[in-house]
Amino acid sequence: MNFRPKHMFYILCALFLLYSFSIYIKPLSIKEESKFNKEKAADGRLVWQSYNCQSCHQLYSLGGYLGPDLTNIISNPNKGETIVRAMIKSGTKQMPAFSLTDTEMNSLIEFLKSTDASGKADPREFYINKFGMIEENESE
Ligand code: HEC
Numbered sequence: 001m002n003f004r005p006k007h008m009f010y011i012l013c014a015l016f017l018l019y020s021f022s023i024y025i026k027p028l029s030i031k032e033e034s035k036f037n038k039e040k041a042a043d044g045r046l047v048w049q050s051y052n053c054q055s056c057h058q059l060y061s062l063g064g065y066l067g068p069d070l071t072n073i074i075s076n077p078n079k080g081e082t083i084v085r086a087m088i089k090s091g092t093k094q095m096p097a098f099s100l101t102d103t104e105m106n107s108l109i110e111f112l113k114s115t116d117a118s119g120k121a122d123p124r125e126f127y128i129n130k131f132g133m134i135e136e137n138e139s140e
Contacts, residue, residue: 035113035117036110036113036114036117037110038114040106040107040110040111041107041110041111041113041114042111043103043107043110043111044106044107044108044109044110044111044112044114045111046107047100047104047107047108047111048108048111051098051100053070056095057069057070058070058071058121059071059115059121060115060119060121061121066094067094067095069121069122070084070112070115071115071116071118071119071120071121072115072116072120072121072122073112073116074109074112074113074116075116081109084108084109084112085105085109088100088105088108120136124137125137
């Protein structure tokens with residue numbers, strides 16, 4: 001069989017399809033929205049604003065710098081929802097305690113779940129791979 005230009009065309013088409021397919025196998029790093037309740041999260045944003053958490057805390061590194069960034073506190077294996085509830089109830093030397101109603105507390109948690117699902121705030125968890133694309137560092 002002679003090798004013709006059209007064979008090259010078929011090979012390139014096959015490679016194109018294979019590569020496209022391989023890209024879609026790895027799910028995009030967007031997490032499903034179903035992990036939080038949208039309406040409650042919207043209420044939670046108002047709670048976040050009315051107690052002015054942003055004056056001491058950051059979301060995506062923006063905000064006050066007295067306390068830590070809370071964007072991904074929910075999925076942090078050492079922190080999570082329990083720490084948030086405890087911290088708000090009891091406070092520390094540096095952070096005042098807040099007396100939130102149960103509804104406010106639950107909405108606030110939902111809001112923090114939504115910020116968590118929206119992405120990662122810490123740029124140190126990302127690196128540039130050999131193709132020049134930004135990827136999340138899985139090892140950390
Ligand atoms: C007056 C500043 C201030 C305000 C206002 C404030 N915090 Fe804090 N927060 C801090 C500081 C400082 C720390 C770190 C305290 C420590 O480690 O002793 C902290 C810690 C936390 C932590 C634990 C974080 C971690 O990584 O351990 C959570 C959760 C938290 N705050 C939630 C909130 C929420 C929610 C609000 C709003 C209702 C709020 N904070 C309002 C100052 C504040």
